[in-house]
Structure formats: C-alpha cells, structure tokens
Amino acid sequence: xxxxxxxxxxFLCKCGTNIAGAVxxxxxxxxxxxxxxxxxxRTNELLCAPTGKxxxxxxxxxxxxxxxxxxxxxxxxxxxNFREVAGEKGFNIAxxxxxxxxxxxxxxxxxxxxxxxxxxxxxxxxLERAQYNVDLDKPEMECKTDxxxxxxxxxxxxxxxxxxxAGRKVTIFEKxxxxxxxxxxxxxxxxxxxxxxxxxxxxxxxxxxxxxxxVVSNAEVTDVLGFFGNFTVKAxxxxxxxxxACIGCEACFEVCPVWVKSAFHLGMGDRKAVYTAFPGSVxxxxxxxxxxxxxxxxxxxxxxxxxxxxxxIDYEDNDEVIEVETGAVxxxxxxxxxxxxxxxxxxxxxxxxxxxxxxxxxxAASNGPTGGEIVCADGSVPKSLAVVHCAGSLxxxxxxxxxxxxxxxxxxxxELFRKKIDGGKVFNIHDRLTLAGTEQQHFFDKQCxxxxxxxxxxxxSSVNIVMKEGRLQVTASGVSESVAVDxxxxxxxxxxxxxxxxxxxxxxxxxxxxxxxxxxxxxxQTTSTTIDGVYAAGSCKSPCDVxxxxxxxxxxxxxxxxxxxxxxxxxxxxxxxWIDGELCAxxxxxxxxxxxxxxxxxxxxxxxxxxxxxxxxxxxxxxxCPGKAAQARHFTNQQIEAELKGVLNG
Amino acid sequence: xxxxxxxxxAYVCNWCSYAGADGxxxxxxxxxxxxxxxxxxxxxxxxxQFVMEAFRGGADGVMVLGCHPGDCHYRSGNMKAQRRFRIxxxxxxxxxxxxxxxxxxxxxxxxxxxxxxxxxxxxxxxxALGPLSLTGSVERTVMADG
Numbered sequence: 001x002x003x004x005x006x007x008x009x010x011f012l013c014k015c016g017t018n019i020a021g022a023v024x025x026x027x028x029x030x031x032x033x034x035x036x037x038x039x040x041x042r043t044n045e046l047l048c049a050p051t052g053k054x055x056x057x058x059x060x061x062x063x064x065x066x067x068x069x070x071x072x073x074x075x076x077x078x079x080x081n082f083r084e085v086a087g088e089k090g091f092n093i094a095x096x097x098x099x100x101x102x103x104x105x106x107x108x109x110x111x112x113x114x115x116x117x118x119x120x121x122x123x124x125x126x127l128e129r130a131q132y133n134v135d136l137d138k139p140e141m142e143c144k145t146d147x148x149x150x151x152x153x154x155x156x157x158x159x160x161x162x163x164x165x166a167g168r169k170v171t172i173f174e175k176x177x178x179x180x181x182x183x184x185x186x187x188x189x190x191x192x193x194x195x196x197x198x199x200x201x202x203x204x205x206x207x208x209x210x211x212x213x214x215v216v217s218n219a220e221v222t223d224v225l226g227f228f229g230n231f232t233v234k235a236x237x238x239x240x241x242x243x244x245a246c247i248g249c250e251a252c253f254e255v256c257p258v259w260v261k262s263a264f265h266l267g268m269g270d271r272k273a274v275y276t277a278f279p280g281s282v283x284x285x286x287x288x289x290x291x292x293x294x295x296x297x298x299x300x301x302x303x304x305x306x307x308x309x310x311x312x313i314d315y316e317d318n319d320e321v322i323e324v325e326t327g328a329v330x331x332x333x334x335x336x337x338x339x340x341x342x343x344x345x346x347x348x349x350x351x352x353x354x355x356x357x358x359x360x361x362x363x364a365a366s367n368g369p370t371g372g373e374i375v376c377a378d379g380s381v382p383k384s385l386a387v388v389h390c391a392g393s394l395x396x397x398x399x400x401x402x403x404x405x406x407x408x409x410x411x412x413x414x415e416l417f418r419k420k421i422d423g424g425k426v427f428n429i430h431d432r433l434t435l436a437g438t439e440q441q442h443f444f445d446k447q448c449x450x451x452x453x454x455x456x457x458x459x460x461s462s463v464n465i466v467m468k469e470g471r472l473q474v475t476a477s478g479v480s481e482s483v484a485v486d487x488x489x490x491x492x493x494x495x496x497x498x499x500x501x502x503x504x505x506x507x508x509x510x511x512x513x514x515x516x517x518x519x520x521x522x523x524x525q526t527t528s529t530t531i532d533g534v535y536a537a538g539s540c541k542s543p544c545d546v547x548x549x550x551x552x553x554x555x556x557x558x559x560x561x562x563x564x565x566x567x568x569x570x571x572x573x574x575x576x577x578w579i580d581g582e583l584c585a586x587x588x589x590x591x592x593x594x595x596x597x598x599x600x601x602x603x604x605x606x607x608x609x610x611x612x613x614x615x616x617x618x619x620x621x622x623x624x625c626p627g628k629a630a631q632a633r634h635f636t637n638q639q640i641e642a643e644l645k646g647v648l649n650g
Numbered sequence: 651x652x653x654x655x656x657x658x659x660a661y662v663c664n665w666c667s668y669a670g671a672d673g674x675x676x677x678x679x680x681x682x683x684x685x686x687x688x689x690x691x692x693x694x695x696x697x698x699q700f701v702m703e704a705f706r707g708g709a710d711g712v713m714v715l716g717c718h719p720g721d722c723h724y725r726s727g728n729m730k731a732q733r734r735f736r737i738x739x740x741x742x743x744x745x746x747x748x749x750x751x752x753x754x755x756x757x758x759x760x761x762x763x764x765x766x767x768x769x770x771x772x773x774x775x776x777x778a779l780g781p782l783s784l785t786g787s788v789e790r791t792v793m794a795d796g
Contacts, residue, residue: 074672075689103675104687108766114683121686510725530725575691593694595725618724619695623734635690641703647686648657648707 007039008130009065010123011056013047013072015102022106023115031120032071037127039065048078053085060089067095067130071123073102092135093574094634099126124650129643136633140569141613143229144327147560148173150221150233150503153181154546155538156332157203158553164212166561171324172207173235174217175499178281180204181334181538185264185358187365187372189546190412191443196546197278197367204282216322217283224329224506227614228533229570231326239290239317246285246312248276252304253286260292262369266359268350269369274304274313278367285312327564328533330556331503331517335539336495338392338399343490344465351377352467354488356391357409364416374420374487382424382486385417386474389430390460391490401514403493403543407434410491411444414452426452427483429476431460455479494543507534508597516542527555531596532616535559575634576615577622581607583629590621590630656776658685659704660713660769663693665723666759667715673762674769681766682773685713692716694727698738701752706784711751711776713768718756728756746785750775 010032014020025043032041040063046052047070060068068091070082075098086096101119109115147163149156152174160170172179183189186196207213216237223234258273265271273293276286294301295315305313340348340356348354353376355363366372376382387410392398407430414426426447435441448454457463458478465488466473475482496515497503504511509529510518517536520528529536535556538549564570579590579599584607591599591608598614599621601607608630610621619632628637662668668689674681690696693716704712714735716728735754742752753772757765 074675076669076672100672100675100687103672105683107675107678108680109683110680111683118683118686125686125688593730595694595722595727595730616724618692618727619690620692620724620727620730623695623697624730632691632695635695637697637699640688640690640700643688644659644700644704644707647659647688648704648709 005037006066006131007064008037008127009039009060009063009068010041010127011047011059011068011070011072012041012043013052013070014043014045015072015106016046019072019102019106022109022112023101023119024112027116028119028123032123035124035127037131039063047072048081053081056082057085057089060086060091067097067133069097069099069123069126069130071099071101071119071126073098074100093138094133094136095130097126097130097133099123121647121650125643125646128646129639132636132638132642133634134636136574138574139572139612141229141572143564143570144231144325145564145566146170146324146326147328147330147557148231148233148324148326149330149332151181151332151334151538151540152176152179152215152217153332153334153538153549154183154200155334155549155553155556156181156330157200157207158550159330159332159537159557160213161203161206161210162554162557163560164210167212167566168561169212169214171214171216171233171326173219173221173233174215175220176277177218177240177287178277178283179207179215179217180277180281182358183546183549184278184367185365186361187368187416188412190408190415191439193412193415197365201280204280208282208284215283218287219322221503221506224534227611229327229564230613231329231533232323233326233329234321234323237320237322239319240285241288241290241314241317242274242286243312243314243317244283244285245310246308247310248279248281248284248286249309250276250279250286251307251309252313255303255307257301257303258292258294260289265369266362268359268362288313328535328560329507330535330537330553330560331507331509331529331540332537332553332556333497333499333503333540335543336498338492338495340392340490340492342397343392344463347465347467348490353377353382353472353486354465354490356490357406357413357492360413360489364413364420372420374417376486380486381421383421384425384485385414385427385487385489386472386483386485387413387426387428387489387491388463388465388474389428389433389491391492393493394460399493399495399514401493402432402434404434404436405543405545406491406493408440408443408545410489411447411452413489413491414447415450418451425485427455427474427485428452429455429457429463429474429479429483431457455483494539497540500540507531509534509536514542516540527552527559572613573615573617575617575632576612577610577617577619577630577632578612579608579610579621579625580629580631581605583627584608585627585629587626589624589626593620593624595620654777654780656684656710656773656781657708658682658711658713658769658772658776659709660685660687660715661690661693661696661700662687662713662715662757663717663723663728664689664691666717666721667693667757667765669759670715670757670761670765673760674766677762679762679766681769684773684776685769692722692724692727693731694722694724696731698734701738705747705751705782710779710782711753711772713753713755713772715755715757715765715768718758721758747782748779750779751782
C-alpha cells in the first residue's frame with residue numbers, strides 16, 4: 001500500500017436487540033475504537049430506520065474519514081440504501097461497505113463470547129479491505145431503443161404491436177413466407193372456442209399497415225452481434241421473385257401449371273409453384289417456389305408473369321442481406337411438433353386416418369385443405385373419432401414432460417368433430433388429465449355432457465392402434481373393450497422449436513434440459529434469457545397456450561419499454577473486469593472462460609480487451625488469468641487478500 | 651496449550667451461497683463460529699491462490715461455495731470453479747495439506763440448512779485433523795507464486 005493509510009469511519013448497528021442481544025455492543029465499540037486506521041465509531045439503535053439513515057448522513061458530513069464501514073445486517077438488505085445516503089454527502093459507492101454481523105454472527109452464534117469474537121473478526125476484515133477500496137465509476141452508455149423480433153407468431157406479433165405503438169421501430173424476421181405462426185393454422189382456441197384466424201386477421205392487418213413495423217419474411221437470421229442497447233441483427237431474405245407490388249390477388253395461381261404439396265396444409269393439400277400461405281397473409285405478396293417453378297427448372301414458362309396485373313413478378317430477384325441495429329432482440333420462435341411417425345408401429349399418417357393433432361387442426365380449419373370438412377383420406381365422412389392423449393409425451397423416447405396444454409386441445413378435437421359431423425361419436429383415451437385453470441374443468445364437463453366418452457387407461461404405454469377390417473382399433477389396458485373408430489387423433493405435446501439450437505448459437509443464450517430457452521432467473525426474470533437484452537417470448541420458452549404466448553410477447557415488450565428509453569442512457573455495471581495491457585501476455589484464457597463472450601482479442605496489440613458493456617463482473621477471468629492482468633473491480637486480488645488477512649488476524 | 655479452535659475461511663458467491671448463509675441467519679440456525687465468510691461475486695472468481703493464502707495465513711480449513719450446477723448467476727462461473735478446484739484438490743496433498751481441509755460445494759439461496767450442514771461438516775473435519783502445520787516447501791510454493 002502506497003502512501004498514508006486510509007482513515008475509516010465505522011457505524012455499529014444494534015438492530016434493536018437483534019444484534020445487541022447477542023453481541024456485547026459496549027465491548028465491540030471499545031474494541032473497534034482501538035483498531036488502527038479507525039477514524040471514529042458510532043453506535044446506533046437501528047441504522048436502517050429513517051432516523052438511522054439521517055444519523056449516517058449527518059455523521060459522514062460532520063466527521064472526517066476516507067471510507068465507511070457499516071457493521072449491521074447483510075449487505076443484501078441495505079447496502080444500496082446506505083450507499084445512496086452517504087453518496088449524498090459525496091462518498092463514492094466503493095467507499096461505503098457493510099459488514100454482516102447480524103446474519104453471520106449475532107443470529108448464528110449462541111455463545112456471546114464467540115459472537116463478539118466473530119463480529120470483531122468480520123469488522124477487522126472490512127477495515128483491512130477498506131484500505132484497498134478504489135472509487136468506482138457509474139458508467140453509462142448511449143443505447144438504441146428499437147427492437148428486432150425473431151419469429152412472427154402470436155407472441156412476436158403482440159410484442160411488435162406493443163413496441164410499435166409506443167413509437168419504437170420494430171423489425172420482425174420470419175422464416176416462413178408470411179407471419180401468423182402456428183396459431184393461424186388452427187380453427188378455434190379452447191376453452192373460449194374463439195376463432196383463431198378471426199382473432200389474428202386484424203392484428204396481421206395492423207402489422208401490415210404500421211409505420212413502425214417492418215416485416216422481413218422468408219428470411220433467416222444469420223448474426224446477432226453486440227449487447228443490450230446495441231445489437232446488430234443480420235438476416236438473409238431469400239429471393240421471393242415477387243415484388244411488394246403484389247397484393248395477393250391470386251391471378252397467377254390460376255395460370256401456374258405446377259402443383260406442389262402445401263407445407264401450410266402439412267402436406268394434406270396442394271398449392272401452385274407460385275403461392276401465398278393463405279388469403280390475407282402478411283406480407284400479401286406471393287412467392288415463387290424456385291425448386292418447382294418451370295421457369296427455373298429449365299422450361300419455357302412465364303405464365304405468372306403474363307397474368308400478373310401489377311407487373312409484380314421478378315425472375316431476377318436475388319437473396320438479400322438485411323441488417324438492422326436494435327437495442328433488444330426478442331426471440332419468439334415458437335414450439336415444434338413432435339414426430340409421431342415412430343409411434344404405434346408407424347400407423348400414424350393421413351392415409352390411415354391416424355392424424356397428429358396439428359394435422360387434425362388443419363383438417364378442421366376453414367382455411368385448411370378441405371375448407372374445414374373433416375373427411376377421411378378416401379373422402380368419406382368419419383362417424384367416430386378416438387383421441388389418444390399424451391401421444392409421445394411422458395415417455396423416454398418422446399417428450400419426457402407434460403406440455404400442460406394438450407388435454408384441452410384433445411377435448412377441443414371432440415367438440416370440433418361433433419360440431420362438423422352430425423351424430424359423431426368421440427372417445428378420449430387418457431391416463432392423467434391436466435385441466436388446471438378456472439374454465440378448463442367446466443370445458444371438460446361440457447364435453448362429457450355432450451357425448452365425449454372418457455376411457456382411462458391404467459398404463460399409457462399399453463395404448464395400441466391397429467388397422468383391423470378397415471377400421472381403426474384402439475386398445476389400452478384398463479379399458480375393457482377395444483374402441484373401433486374411423487379416425488384417430490394423436491394428442492401430441494409441444495416440442496422445442498427446431499430453430500432453438502441455431503438461435504442459441506447466434507445469441508449466446510442458453511437452453512434448458514428440455515430444449516426451451518432458459519430464463520434469466522426461473523422466478524424473477526422469466527421474460528429474459530440468460531443474455532441481457534435477448535428476450536424469449538411465446539412457446540420457445542416452454543409449452544404454452546395462446547393467451548400465455550400473447551402475454552409473454554407483451555411482457556417482453558414491456559420489459560424493453562421500461563429499460564430502453566429514448567434520450568436516457570443505459571446504466572452499466574460498475575463492478576466489471578478490466579485487463580491491464582502491460583501485464584497481459586495474450587494467452588486468451590480469459591476469453592475461453594468468460595461466460596458472456598465479453599472479452600475479445602486485440603490482435604494488433606496482442607492483448608485481451610474487456611467490453612465493459614457486456615461484462616457482468618463475475619470475475620472468472622481474474623481468477624483464471626495466469627499473469628494477474630485481468631482484474632475484477634471492487635473484488636481485486638488486493639481487496640480479497642486484505643479481507644482474508646483481516647479475517648484471520650482480527 | 652488450550653483447546654484447538656479451528657479457523658475456517660469460506661469463499662462464497664454473492665448470489666446463492668452467501669444468500670444461503672443469510673438464510674441460516676434469518677432462521678437462527680447456529681453453526682460453528684470458526685467459519686468466516688468472504689464474499690465474492692461468483693465462485694468462478696476464487697483463485698486457488700486465495701485458498702493457498704488462507705492456509706498460509708493461518709486457516710485450518712477452506713470452503714469454496716457456489717451456486718448449484720446450472721444455477722450460476724453468471725451462467726457457468728461455478729463450472730469454471732469446479733474444473734479448477736478438482737485439479738487443485740489433487741495438488742493439495744502433494745503440498746502436505748490433507749484433502750479434508752478443503753471443501754468445494756454448492757449451496758442455493760434457499761438452502762440455509764445445507765449451508766449449516768456444510769459449515770458444520772468442515773468444522774468437524776478440521777477439528778478432527780487438528781491445526782494445520784505447513785512444511786517449508788509449501789511456504790516456499792505459496793510465497794513464490796504470491
């Protein structure tokens with residue numbers, strides 16, 4: 001330590017009788033007074049009370065010291081408050097520190113002598129450490145307040161609208177040719193049985209017309225660079241071959257000679273090589289499927305171009321790189337559909353009339369391949385339906401978890417079936433039922449009253465489906481007779497998004513053991529991911545129903561709005577790491593261990609550099625650096641070693 | 651010579667294990683007063699040098715406590731600590747320090763009882779071993795690196 005030693009002012013808090021009852025305060029005060037470097041000692045009944053804080057403020061103003069120690073409760077309780085109070089009198093936050101003699105001595109040491117001794121030892125540590133406390137800056141940074149949203153399903157749509165209505169510029173990156181996500185493919189949302197496309201259509205139109213929203217569809221995000229307040233998001237927009245002049249009038253559909261299986265209809269219907277996902281899609285423009293279009297497969301065809309009244313067909317269109325600068329990134333990538341092809345000896349498939357739930361939803365949807373007619377593969381109308389709950393869920397080979405939403409969908413299938421098919425019979429084969437919520441149980445009761453026969457199996461893994469004499473037979477242990485039906489729906493759960501892993505690579509966020517985005521904190525920060533400024537909304541966080549997905553989108557937008565405010569700088573962490581360029585040997589070990597990718601290598605200077613806007617101050621680099629070039633502010637080697645010295649000698 | 655009163659230093663991370671110890675206080679769960687905490691932001695901040703310094707400075711036992719795997723406030727700092735200290739444990743014996751004098755473990759913020767159990771465990775282990783006496787070679791090792 002160079003120069004004169006610092007003089008330390010010490011406050012001792014009795015905390016009513018909480019500390020004073022267990023530690024001899026007179027003896028403690030007398031001991032502190034005798035310690036070297038102590039400028040003064042003041043004992044108070046209750047420092048955190050308004051009178052106590054006033055006492056702190058007045059004392060640090062009238063008395064002289066370089067650094068202040070408050071021996072009281074845990075720093076987690078009031079350190080911030082005391083730093084503010086003393087800060088009003090000019091003390092830097094680094095010079096106001098608490099020593100925890102309540103939780104660590106008074107409350108856990110029944111022997112009064114030992115409690116006194118321990119309190120002394122902890123205060124000695126604080127006094128020794130204070131010699132090395134260095135003032136901390138309160139760094140601030142200009143920030144961008146706009147947002148990029150990855151995924152244009154219901155969660156992304158709600159987040160976009162909320163942000164855009166507050167004046168923020170929003171770019172939605174969508175991998176499909178239009179937005180709407182999985183919800184636009186369903187007919188009704190249980191238990192309210194509201195028409196999903198009707199709920200979405202006005203939202204889609206609002207997005208289309210909003211001056212603050214740009215939709216980049218048919219695009220793949222390739223880079224997410226930067227940090228909270230300063231992201232650069234890059235994406236490749238795949239060539240569409242149809243310009244924005246297209247209004248989706250469909251004139252080209254009629255003349256296009258090529259039929260292709262429609263992904264929007266999950267392969268159950270056809271579309272042309274020039275197509276839109278559905279009428280009224282956003283964007284409205286059609287797209288040419290280059291793989292199948294005759295013009296691009298070596299044949300002379302320009303039927304669409306000739307038919308287009310708007311001159312919107314552009315065979316020369318190219319992939320385009322789009323780059324936006326934003327303050328936050330909201331990932332709303334949705335969930336995934338589990339693969340059912342291996343279940344029940346491979347019986348699943350449209351040809352056998354064994355449909356996964358998303359396929360059944362398409363079949364029942366008025367914007368679906370049959371216009372909402374529930375029909376068998378041969379065109380006949382099924383008279384009976386079996387719904388198998390938990391198909392591919394709660395299993396070792398499929399999803400290990402309960403998605404929590406599929407029981408409602410499984411019950412909804414019965415309602416849709418009866419609604420569309422007069423006298424239709426419905427059997428639900430289930431084990432456990434998940435029907436939490438105020439309306440869900442009533443919905444279940446209603447289905448039972450209206451004719452759904454609930455058949456409980458004693459063993460989910462015993463459920464089997466076989467084709468017998470042209471009908472589907474469903475058997476399950478605990479269900480006395482086999483159920484013979486014309487159609488089976490497999491009630492599947494929600495898998496993680498197929499894009500999740502790639503998005504995690506791009507954003508440096510983290511997935512949980514099930515493949516969903518891990519929250520910043522499992523209770524306190526469920527809107528954020530583990531990377532500041534990268535949010536996860538909708539079912540990429542965990543399986544959820546439509547209202548929850550919407551709420552998650554709104555929550556993410558709300559968090560962005562409360563933290564990125566135009567004209568206001570972003571307050572950064574003060575206790576970050578830094579690297580002493582003189583000592584750094586350029587070994588890059590700090591780069592390897594940094595959990596936030598906050599350290600980069602300056603090849604020209606041959607040293608590592610900490611980006612303090614990303615650094616969160618964990619200090620792992622400081623512990624790893626073999627040359628002691630990396631250091632953690634307010635937790636430097638000198639500070640920690642001084643504290644150790646105090647603990648052992650006090 | 652009086653009864654042996656061990657000195658134990660516990661390096662605890664701010665987010666989980668320090669909070670766990672606070673919980674022990676809040677619930678008035680007593681643990682040996684020999685165990686004294688030094689707070690760091692993350693268990694990943696704990697340089698093995700700090701542990702050696704503690705032994706050299708008079709500690710008879712040292713604990714490093716972090717968040718449980720997967721719960722690290724800083725994503726993976728605790729895993730870095732684990733990697734580092736698993737190797738360090740092996741070196742301890744070569745330096746003449748019994749393995750039982752060192753403990754790396756995890757305590758969640760809600761695990762007050764677990765903190766008390768670990769604090770009691772290391773206290774008992776170290777009490778059974780008696781005071782640490784460092785050989786000259788360890789002194790030199792620590793000093794040379796310090």
